[in-house]
Amino acid sequence: MDTPITDQRMFLVTYHSADTVVLAVHGEVDLDSAQPLRLALDEAARYGAGPIVVDLSGVLFADTTIVNTLLRARSGLGERLRLAAPSWPVLRLLRILGMGSVFAIHTGRAAALRDGPVHV
Numbered sequence: 240m241d242t243p244i245t246d247q248r249m250f251l252v253t254y255h256s257a258d259t260v261v262l263a264v265h266g267e268v269d270l271d272s273a274q275p276l277r278l279a280l281d282e283a284a285r286y287g288a289g290p291i292v293v294d295l296s297g298v299l300f301a302d303t304t305i306v307n308t309l310l311r312a313r314s315g316l317g318e319r320l321r322l323a324a325p326s327w328p329v330l331r332l333l334r335i336l337g338m339g340s341v342f343a344i345h346t347g348r349a350a351a352l353r354d355g356p357v358h359v
Contacts, residue, residue, distance in 0.1 A: 248266050248267040248269075248271075248272045249264065249265065249266040249267055249268055249272040249273075249275065249276070250264075250265040250266050250297075251263065251264050251265070251275050251276060251279055252265075253279055253282075253283070255286065257287070257289065258286070258287030258288055258289030259287070259289040259290055259291075259292070259352060260283040260286050260287070260289075260290075260291045260292070261291075261292045261293075261294060261323075261348060261352075262276070262279050262280070262283065262291070262292070262293045262294065263294040263296075263297065264276060264293060264294065264295055264297060264298055265297030265298065265299075266297070266298070266299055266300075267298075267299055267300040267301070268298055268300070268301045268302075268304065268305040268308075269300065269301070269302045269304050269305075270302070270304045273304045273305065273308050276293075276305070276308055277308050277311070277312075280293075280308070280309075280311075280312040280316075280320075281312075284312070284315055284316055288319070289319070290319055290320075290321050290351065290352060291312075291316055291319050291320050291321065292321045292322075292323050292345075292348055292351040292352060293309065293320070293321070293322050293323065294323045294324060294348050294351075295322055295323065295324060295325040295326055295329045296323070296324035296325070296326055296347075297326065298325070298326045298328060298329050299326070299328065300328055301328050301329050301332055302332075303332070303336070305329065305332070306332060306333070306336055306338060309322070309342065310341070313341070313342065318343060320342070320343070321342075321343045321344075321345060321351040321352075322342050322343065322344045322345065322351070323345050323346075323347055323348045323350070323351040324345070324346060324347045324348070325344060
């Protein structure tokens, strides 16, 4: 079932299939708007044992809050957490903070679901 969650600046849709969860994030992710993403990642952690893909292609703005949120999720999920198609603002932030080797980063959703990690 698809579950949309919205903040005034961020829109999040969760897709469930078999034991996989995809979280598609759109808009701005910062201190004031990240709570729905935190909650969705916590919920996804309880869903099966398969990959949890966070599609970041629709993120227009992000600050370090998104990185902290993803790091927190990764501490519990390990390699289950995969990032897909980070937008330029997210990719730039990940590179500046040296996070390319921390997260499994993929070119798109399909790659995140089937491939091993690609680091930035």
